[in-house]
Amino acid sequence: MTQYIIRRVLVAFPMLIVITYINFALMRLAPGDPTLFMFVTAETQGMTPQQVRDQLGVQEAYKGRGEDEGTSNRDFLHERLGLNDPIHIQYFRWLGRVVQGDFGRAMRTAELIGPELAVRVRVTIRLTVLATLLSVGIGVVAGSLSALYQYSAFDNIVSFITYILISVPGFLLATWVIIIFAIRLGWFPAGGMYNARTGGDFWDRVYYLILPVMAMGISGSAGLIRWTRTSVLETMRADYVTVARAKGLKERIVRSRHIFRNALLPILTIVGRSIPFVIGGSAFFEIVFNYPGVGMWTAKAAEAKDFSIMIATITVTAVLVILSNLIVDICYCWVDPRVTYS
């Protein structure tokens, strides 16, 4: 198994490189001059030409955007930032900095990306892990009961709700969760991470986390409910279940040891496969609940075309997905000894 883990980790690296390289190259191909943003940013922050020149390290006189001098300054900056080099050289230079935790600065605000990224990643991990656990919980319970009582009223209601959940866009569901539980009932806050006035202790943060996790967990449970129902139904028809009953085992034992144990184990694979969707979908819930994670940042950066933030969030997302897939695979290898990875 150790060998398996080592090999999986080794495979993960080239994958990461390819994903980030494609994204990096795509963004470099984007129209628009990245250095233009720097001048615009500096100007909107009310810097004098002298300050702009100092900050950007432009030696020639910088008088302002749009003037003739701007062009030569831009050429100088391109040369200095290495934007004239081939993309793969730019990429490896960038990779070298990222490995050291330096994600550069945001194009528009010129703020360092690294520190904010570190905070937002933790937020997104918290949200997605809890929501996934809730989805799995709902999926296993509702799906198993549906299968045990196939064609009952409960089964019909669950399958109806599942169809609705598959079809309703996540953001609409999230908005209604806020309206019902925050505005109408007033049980939970409508958004944010903690009470801004008191600063927020641990329980306060938990309190603010409940609604987004609930919305995201319910929204993601539909697929798992369906999968669990099918899997349990299939297992119930297996020969060894008939044998177990025939040899007089109690129904309770047959269900827990023979049906559920075999039917539910592969759910790990399903969860693993859904990780990219969960992390991508997290953006919607972060935005509706004003819960500032990586997804929200990516969406906002895409809208503002801030490619330096986007490449940072996308790199981190890729790492997150690959890491969690790795964890899922290792767990599966651990709980199901039959699985041999050769």
Next chain:
Amino acid sequence: MTAQNENASDTAQTLTIDRPSLAAQNFRLFLQNPGAVGGVIFMLVVTVSAILAPWLTPWEPHEIDVQAIRKPPSVDHWLGTDLTGRDMLTRILYGGRVSLLIGLAAVIIRTVIGLIVGSLSGYFGGVIDFFGQRIVDIMIVFPDIFFLLIVIAIIGPTPWTLLIALGFLSWPFDARIFRSQVLSIRELDYILAARSIGTTTGRIVRQHVTPNLMPLVLVNMTLNIGVAIIAEAGISFLGLGVQPPTPSWGNMITSANNLSLIQRFWWLWVPPGGVLVGTVISLNLIGDALRDILDPRWRAS
């Protein structure tokens, strides 16, 4: 069926003569599924009315009426008017053209690419399979929505970018499914038999592989149109979908998806939301019914 089984003891001849064609049997099974029939009717109504939109409504989708802003449903405006006084029903009909077109076109693109990559990978194996599967692995692992955001941020949000991006980003899922299906078909005894008597690859693919693959392709396409329509709504919500004033179901829901509007003016979001949800549910009902009918492994139950 029971009648046929009783007759079976008589003569084998009557049995073969009386039996309806497979297509007719399947069609009858489909009609016995009320959800699927309801789904087909809903989809027909929605599609036909979207196509006939200009002849069904007296209003124009971009026609602004400052006299009638956010008016509830009335005789003039059956589903009320939106934030700038445009007729909601008209915009839903025209929005249906955009949303359905995006759904259908994206699915055709992903299915065609998925079929090509998946069947080449599955049938020939070897180097083609290795590289095909590595591309698939990489594309599946990365969240589609973020790829979409990059592509749209670079090219700009038009309906065409959206459907092309949706199609080109989601084919790996199809490729993976089709590949495993082709792999299992390839090992079937009659394919081996066909190969052993010297049938050409082209003929095997046409006569044996394709017919076995088609049910899966059909079911998959039906379900994925819904996926693409929801994706369009999501991207609209992130501000990079179909840009107003062009209506799509997604951007109509998004424009009303605000804590105050959504509570005060139900007609701004219930009709477009209802049509979108109805469409996706219908497609799922149809897809599930097709799967139950066309996949023999399921028919036993």
